[in-house]
Structure formats: structure tokens, C-alpha cells
Amino acid sequence: MSNVANKFRNVRVEFHILQSFPVTCLNRDDVGAPKTAVVGGVTRARVSSQCWKRQVRLAMRDFGVGLGTRTKLISTLVKNACLAEGAAEEQAAKCGEKIEQIFIKKAYTEKGEEESDDEVQSSTKTDTLLFLSKAETEKLAKAFKEQGFNPEAVIKQKDAKKQAKEVEAILGKPNYSLDGLDIALFGRMVAQAASLNVEAAASFSHAISTHKVTNEVEFFTALDDFSEEQGSAHMGSLEFNSATYYRYIDLDLGQLYENLGGDSLFPKAIEAFIKALYIAVPSARQTTQTGASTWDFAKVYVRKGQRLQLPCETPLKSHDGGFLKPSIEYVKDTLDKKEKLSGSLFGKIAEFTFGEDENFSVDDLVDSVIASIVG
Numbered sequence: 001m002s003n004v005a006n007k008f009r010n011v012r013v014e015f016h017i018l019q020s021f022p023v024t025c026l027n028r029d030d031v032g033a034p035k036t037a038v039v040g041g042v043t044r045a046r047v048s049s050q051c052w053k054r055q056v057r058l059a060m061r062d063f064g065v066g067l068g069t070r071t072k073l074i075s076t077l078v079k080n081a082c083l084a085e086g087a088a089e090e091q092a093a094k095c096g097e098k099i100e101q102i103f104i105k106k107a108y109t110e111k112g113e114e115e116s117d118d119e120v121q122s123s124t125k126t127d128t129l130l131f132l133s134k135a136e137t138e139k140l141a142k143a144f145k146e147q148g149f150n151p152e153a154v155i156k157q158k159d160a161k162k163q164a165k166e167v168e169a170i171l172g173k174p175n176y177s178l179d180g181l182d183i184a185l186f187g188r189m190v191a192q193a194a195s196l197n198v199e200a201a202a203s204f205s206h207a208i209s210t211h212k213v214t215n216e217v218e219f220f221t222a223l224d225d226f227s228e229e230q231g232s233a234h235m236g237s238l239e240f241n242s243a244t245y246y247r248y249i250d251l252d253l254g255q256l257y258e259n260l261g262g263d264s265l266f267p268k269a270i271e272a273f274i275k276a277l278y279i280a281v282p283s284a285r286q287t288t289q290t291g292a293s294t295w296d297f298a299k300v301y302v303r304k305g306q307r308l309q310l311p312c313e314t315p316l317k318s319h320d321g322g323f324l325k326p327s328i329e330y331v332k333d334t335l336d337k338k339e340k341l342s343g344s345l346f347g348k349i350a351e352f353t354f355g356e357d358e359n360f361s362v363d364d365l366v367d368s369v370i371a372s373i374v375g
Contacts, residue, residue, distance in 0.1 A: 009254035016299040017247040024291035026282040027051045033239040040313045045213040045243035049204035057182045059276035066179035070131040075100035081141035091149035098151035102163045131188045133180025143170045164192040174198045184259035201256035209243035210327040211316045244323040248309040297328045297355035302372045304347030
């Protein structure tokens with residue numbers, strides 16, 4: 001935790017977004033069909049929070065943000081950092097393996113014997129994904145370099161828990177610049193080293209359609225350019241749907257401020273997050289069913305107090321040939337009602353409407369949100 005006084009504690013930016021997509025399969029389930037959920041007694045289209053969150057994370061690269069690395073291949077990550085510091089190939093490999101064995105448990109056979117390296121490589125050793133920023137990986141590499149890339153001189157303990165404490169001491173308290181903004185935003189849990197845990201600043205709901213949806217099936221064929229026989233060389237089917245989605249995202253400014261350790265990177269971090277949130281679209285079937293729609297409408301609040309997500313419990317009926325107009329009316333009317341019912345507890349600092357005034361662009365939204373926060 002940072003020692004900086006947190007002037008943004010309990011302050012958040014809330015996004016209530018409506019986004020319509022035509023024929024798409026944005027997020028697939030285990031059989032390749034678009035994900036759904038039953039809400040208000042009817043089936044709705046759904047995009048999971050982790051699906052959209054990942055695309056937002058990756059999109060931040062376009063806005064001057066370096067990302068951390070989340071991987072099971074910890075040894076490769078540390079090895080490459082050591083090679084960049086001048087280690088020989090064998091030295092770097094041993095340093096990487098030393099860090100990996102702290103966080104990745106060895107697999108065992110049914111007889112209780114440790115698996116061979118080949119068996120371990122062919123099996124899933126653990127579900128652990130270690131999430132490190134570039135600066136943290138470089139710290140590990142520099143620590144090994146100071147000891148001549150002798151891993152035993154850096155990680156001296158034999159017990160894995162004590163070894164994890166040694167890694168904690170090298171990395172220090174989490175405090176992220178723009179090379180690890182995704183860790184500051186989306187959090188990190190390291191079971192073996194609790195002080196490396198980072199509380200997420202951003203929360204995403206599952207996106208759901210504001211109306212009933214029925215998945216449909218596309219039957220397709222492919223022809224063989226060289227075949228002289230009539231008919232298709234391949235036949236198949238894909239499921240799809242179309243929907244107007246309600247998305248709720250909460251950015252906890254107090255937590256983000258704490259994770260970043262102060263003021264200097266705060267506006268840039270907020271800008272990168274909002275712009276990535278605007279352009280990010282799930283990547284499923286983009287070559288066959290391009291889903292390239294941006295926001296249709298959004299209500300954005302800067303508030304103090306409890307988070308406020310709309311339930312969309314009653315499925316909307318189409319109006320003027322579609323679902324967007326009644327969805328906009330629902331979001332505006334319900335938020336107005338919630339604000340009145342919450343009274344002083346609503347804690348509104350600023351409110352912005354996107355999508356109705358064509359002269360108020362996403363750039364204007366970003367500038368307005370930042371100005372309302374930092375002046």
C-alpha cells in the first residue's frame with residue numbers, strides 16, 4: 001500500500017453503456033454458441049466480464065500504456081530478462097527455473113513420484129498465472145545479476161514459503177507506473193506472497209442484452225477450387241445472435257490512486273482506460289461475423305458512495321423497429337429514479353451523457369471526466 005494520502009477514497013467513475021451489435025458471436029460457450037443468461041425469466045445474450053476486460057486491457061497498448069505479463073511460463077519471462085542483463089543462456093535458464101519453482105508446483109504421478117521433465121511439460125503443472133510488470137521482472141533480473149546470476153545466492157531458503165518472502169523483498173510493495181497499469185486496474189493475487197496482492201481498481205459486470213434473444217444457426221458451405229465434382233467440399237454451422245447490450249463498469253479512483261502511488265500518472269491512466277473501454281470489442285469470430293460497433297449511448301457519473309448497476313430485470317419490447325431507443329429511455333429513467341431515491345447517498349460529483357450530442361466526442365468525454373476529478 002502507498003503512503004500517499006488518498007484524496008480519492010470512495011470516489012468512482014461509473015459507466016452505463018449501451019452498445020448494439022448485428023450478427024455476431026462475441027463470446028462463445030463450451031460448445032461454440034453465443035453465451036446467454038436467463039434474466040427476468042427470459043434468455044438474454046451475454047458477454048462475460050473477463051472477455052471484455054481482456055480486450056480493454058490489450059487495447060490500452062494503443063494509448064501509450066505498457067502492459068504487465070500474465071503467464072504460467074514464469075521461467076521464460078525471468079530468463080529473457082536475465083539475458084537482457086547479460087546472462088549466459090544456461091545461467092538465465094537456471095535463474096528462471098528458480099523463480100518458477102517457487103510459484104509453480106511440481107506434478108506427481110499416481111504413485112506419488114515426481115514426474116519427469118517430459119511428463120511435466122506434457123501436463124498442466126498448475127493453474128497459477130503470475131502477473132508481473134516489466135519493472136518487476138527487471139528487478140528480479142538485476143538481483144540475479146548482482147550475484148553473478150547464481151540463483152542460489154539470491155534465493156537462499158529451502159522452504160517455498162520462505163523463498164516467496166525473498167521474492168517479496170526483491171520486488172517490494174506494488175506501486176505501478178504505466179508499464180503495469182493493467183495490474184493496477186485489474187488486480188493481482190499471489191497466494192504464496194500476499195504482500196504482492198493488488199486490489200483491482202476496475203470492476204466489470206457481465207454485459208447482457210436489454211431484451212429477449214434467441215440464438216440462430218448459420219449453415220455454410222465451402223467449395224474446393226480444384227474439385228471437378230459438383231457440390232460443396234465442406235459443410236458446417238455456426239450459432240449467432242444480435243443484441244443491444246447494457247454494460248456496467250466501475251472505476252474505483254481511490255484504489256487506482258493507491259495502486260499508482262499518487263498524482264503523476266493518474267490523468268494519463270484514466271484517459272487510457274476510458275479510450276480503451278470505448279474501442280475494445282471481444283475478438284471472437286471477427287473474421288466471419290465482424291462485430292465492430294462502438295458505444296451507442298452512455299451515462300457516465302463521477303460519484304461518491306456505493307456502486308450502482310442497473311438490473312435490466314424486465315425485458316424490453318422493440319420500439320420504432322429496434323431495442324436501442326427503449327434501452328436509452330430505460331437507462332435514463334431508471335438512473336434518474338435511483339438518484340432521487342438515494343438522496344444524499346447518491347453522492348454525484350459530475351454527470352455526462354454520451355451519444356446524444358454529436359459534438360460531444362469521446363475525447364470531450366475523457367477531458368470532462370478528468371477535469372471533474374483533478375480540476
